[in-house]
Amino acid sequence: MPDPPDPERVARAALTRLIEPGDAAIGRSVQRLGAVRLLQGIQEGAPPDRLGLGADRIAAYQERLRKFNPAVDLERIAKLGGRFIIPGDIEWPSQLDDLGDSRPVGLWVRGRLSPRLPSLRLLALRSVAVVGSRACTGYGRHVAGQLGSELAERGWVVVSGAAYGVDTAAHLGALAVNGMTIAVLASGVDICYPRGNEALIQRIANDGLLVSELALGMNPTRFRFVLRNRVIAALTRGTVVVEAAPRSGALSTARRARDLNRHTMGVPGPVTSELSAGVHALIRTGAASMVTNGAEVGELVGSIGADLAPERVGPILPRDALEPPVARVLEAVPASADGAPVLRIARYAALSEEATVHHLHELGSLGFVERHGAHWRLVRRKRSHPSTGGHGE
CATH class of the missing domain: 1.10.10.10 (Winged helix-like DNA-binding domain superfamily/Winged helix DNA-binding domain)
Structure with a gap:
């Protein structure tokens, strides 16, 4: 029989059911007390000032703790061919620590380790996020798919959110050339959302990785999509926005990437397209570098002198x-x-x-x-x- 999970892992698994992603107050308490002591304090009704949480939150957490067993969640993820990783694990991507108090307490990962599919930490070291509008144009879909395939062919891992539109095209572009892709979900890794992308998400589970802060069975919400974007930004070396209206959620990923000192890039589109207006604003204000293909992305996020894009020149006369x-x-x-x-x-x-x-x-x-x-x-x-x-x- 496999060894029982360590208390720290069990406690952090429980927290992923109790809290919403990116809860800075919980992050500070975990940092100060440790996940095990924090969870015990919640169960025992410790004084709020000791836990750094309000009395109402503690009472609500106590009620929710009675309704699930984190050890069962850990057994279920193992049966799905996945695992729950936490800070300190060999597989933990240390760049997530840049999120400070709002870093994930742990990540549910679905996808079996293999020579082709090494740990999340290794994959993240050479990864690029490709994000954009769900209701993208044909142009945006074409560009996102081309970026996905070109980056994968150059050895980059393509990271996105498995949503409709640009996300779907980027994932499919990488898979089309037998490349590696990671989907960061706003739900449990056993939930296929959106339903229309069920086949794609299942394929990523088989040939790539599904990653989420949320425990199994938890459904997406509007707020969770926004919080998911910070993980995409922190996990990767840079973020490319293909198409985004001025109020697009993809822009929040780009802003997070910029705030985390990651490379932020944008693909220009028609000046008459509202779906490119947000990208153009990023480029015009200097918040993003303009890119047009995978080679240019690789040159920005890659090693100096090792990932140079070929120089574009006209015909020699x-x-x-x-x-x-x-x-x-x-x-x-x-x-x-x-x-x-x-x-x-x-x-x-x-x-x-x-x-x-x-x-x-x-x-x-x-x-x-x-x-x-x-x-x-x-x-x-x-x-x-x-x-x-x-x-x-």
Whole structure:
């Protein structure tokens, strides 16, 4: 038989049923007393000043403690192929400690450990959050899916909330390339919400990780969604907002990431789209860096010099290799069919007649110009590039 869970783990499991996520007062009490002593104090009705909690809260917690058994919850999560991790565990992501008194008292994690699926701590070290509007546009869905797949292909773990819209697209993008993805839920890890994403959440449970502060069977609420966002922000190296209206919940994740000194990024959208207005405001005020693909995200959140995005350059044209004096002569040759005499070309190029003649012959051998009587003119091409025009264009 497996060893019984240690008292600290049992006490913290109980607290996840008693309290709402991010309760700073509970966090301070746990820090001062420890989870075991705090829970015992609640059960025994200790004086409020000793526990750092109000008398009404203590009474309400006593009533709720009679209705569940945390040891049973720990058995149930084990049967689901998961575990309950707490601060001090090898698997605990230490970056969550940046949340201070509002850090989770523990995390319910669903997903079996394997060489492909190492601990949450290791996965979080190279993870990026991709968040955005639930009612996203086709553009937002496409960009989120592309980011998810590009980041996964570069070895990044894609973290989101399993909601409709951008979250769904980001998770699916990572899974499409056999990448790793984590869903941080606002419910117990045994609850599939939204119901329409049941197949996706089950797939993440099999091929990735489901994570939650809430005990098994607990349902999501509007307030829990907001509090869930702080975990997404703290867990990851950076947060990318794909689409977000000015009052979008995704912006709260971005603000949390910024406050925690994580990289905050935004994908620009059409200036006419209300769903991109929130992202544009983040970028315009300097609260987020603009990114357009997974390589640019990786460059910002990755190791210096190790995750550089390829430089974007235009097409290299033959004239780009010309020396400056030769290029000036080419610019001085007019685009007209009659061309121009050497003296006029030399005057426009600010070169001597001798040097101009030399460079004209060089350009002629390269196929840029041709001699027409006493004049020189551009060689006519079937598909000319605008940059090959003369000084008169």
